[in-house]
Amino acid sequence: MQEPDDHDQNQNYEVGCKFWIKGTNDFTLGPGDVKLIKNLIEFKNLTKSAHACNYSYKYAWKKIKNISEKTGKAIVISHRGGKGGGGEVSVTPWGIHLVSLFEIAERQLNKVISKINEEFAKKHLQETF
Numbered sequence: 001m002q003e004p005d006d007h008d009q010n011q012n013y014e015v016g017c018k019f020w021i022k023g024t025n026d027f028t029l030g031p032g033d034v035k036l037i038k039n040l041i042e043f044k045n046l047t048k049s050a051h052a053c054n055y056s057y058k059y060a061w062k063k064i065k066n067i068s069e070k071t072g073k074a075i076v077i078s079h080r081g082g083k084g085g086g087g088e089v090s091v092t093p094w095g096i097h098l099v100s101l102f103e104i105a106e107r108q109l110n111k112v113i114s115k116i117n118e119e120f121a122k123k124h125l126q127e128t129f
Contacts, residue, residue, distance in 0.1 A: 014117045019109055021102060027070035034102045036060055040076060041091045041099075049089075067098070 020030035032053065039049035050060035068074045075095030079088045 013120070015113060015120055017109060017113055019105070021098075021105060023071065025070045025072075027067070029067065029098055029102055031102075033063060033067060034099050036063055037075065037091060037095050037099050040064075040089050041096070044088045044090065046078075046089050067095075071098075 018031075020028045022028050036049055036053050036055065039052045040046065043049050043052070046060055046064075047057055050057050053060065055063070064076055068076075071094070073094040074092050075098065077090045077092060079090070
């Protein structure tokens with residue numbers, strides 16, 4: 001292992017965390033899923049929502065279908081457009097509930113991470129090489 005140089009001692013480090021919600025049937029709900037659902041709430045359009053997440057339409061639709069199948073409840077209701085298309089997508093109360101669960105967990109986790117980082121910074125800054 002190499003000895004740290006002066007540059008390494010001046011680095012700032014902090015703890016980070018990625019998380020997801022797990023459920024039965026191999027269900028997981030992560031930040032990308034939540035971002036897609038939130039965009040669907042805002043845009044009411046799968047094409048625009050997929051684009052905002054940098055997903056293809058097909059991939060976004062697959063994610064929505066997967067969440068609905070794994071949880072056993074629809075997260076969207078789609079309404080066909082007229083002759084020129086332009087259908088609308090409405091997020092169900094279940095989809096809104098999933099977003100809410102994720103955001104509650106995220107806020108709680110961020111509080112814990114902040115406390116960890118306070119202690120981490122104190123310990124890290126006190127150490128000398």
